[in-house]
Amino acid sequence: MTLAACATLGSLPLSIYPDFSWLSALVETATGWFGLAIIFAYSFLIAFALPGVSEIVLAAPLNLGLPRSVVLGIIILVSGVGKAAGSVFAFYLGRETKESGVVDRLLEKLPVDVMGWSERKTVEIAQRWGYAGLAAALCVPGFPDTLSIYAFSILEDDYVKFAAATFVGSCGRLVVTVVGLTAVGFVI
Structure with a gap:
């Protein structure tokens, strides 16, 4: 299976996804300690299934x-823990999808190279930087x-290192977001 095939799983047009705005x-309205369970679940789901970005968790008014x-x-x-757990699930799905070839066959029917550029850049980062590249890629807000x-x-095969890289990258992304928003005067 190509990287484009797996990458496409997470980047399909939003119109094909159910409405997850709720x-x-x-x-955004999670409060109290139960709000942490909501943040964990959201982060878990966004790692492998939900469209959108994970920075929304910073808006939770937990009132702890x-x-x-x-x-x-x-x-x-x-x-970070939620996204690491979700990434391990995505890792499993990616490995299974790679072996089945279903997505490859579907993408071969498309008239254009849907993910060509992204695939080349992701492969380049993965080959050059490995798990550190994954963590760095996940640090990019948005x-x-x-x-x-x-x-x-598709490129890696160590569940523990994969989870660790996604944890570091996910936490790094939120830290970068907090620092960036604070630097421009936004109160979080």
């Missing part, structure tokens, strides 16, 4: 009775996580 709204900086740290860790996760799942 889930984003749930995250702790300073906001501590709450942000907790959100980042919970989201970039769809599923593209990198599925693409790397």
Whole structure:
């Protein structure tokens, strides 16, 4: 199976996905300690199935009775663990899909190279940087996580290193987002 085939799983047009706006709204209104379970579930799902970006978890008004900086740290860790767990599931799906060849056959029928450029860049990063490249790719705010996760799942074969890289990248992405938003004067 090509990387384009797996990457396409996570980057299909939003119109083919069911409407998950209710889930984003749930995250944005999550309060209390139960809100952490919502953040974990959202992060788990966004790693392999949901369209969109993971930064939305930073908007959760958890109200845990702790300073906001501590709450942000907790959100980042919970989201990172959720995305690492979801990435392991995506890793498994990617490996199984690679062996089945179903997506390859579907993509071969398309008149254009849907993911050619992304595939080349992802392969280049993976071959040059390995798991560190995956972590770095996941640190880019706004970039769809599923593209990198599925693409790397084809090239790599160590579940633990894969989960660790997605944890580091996911936490890094949220830290970069917090620092960036704070630098421009946005209060989180």
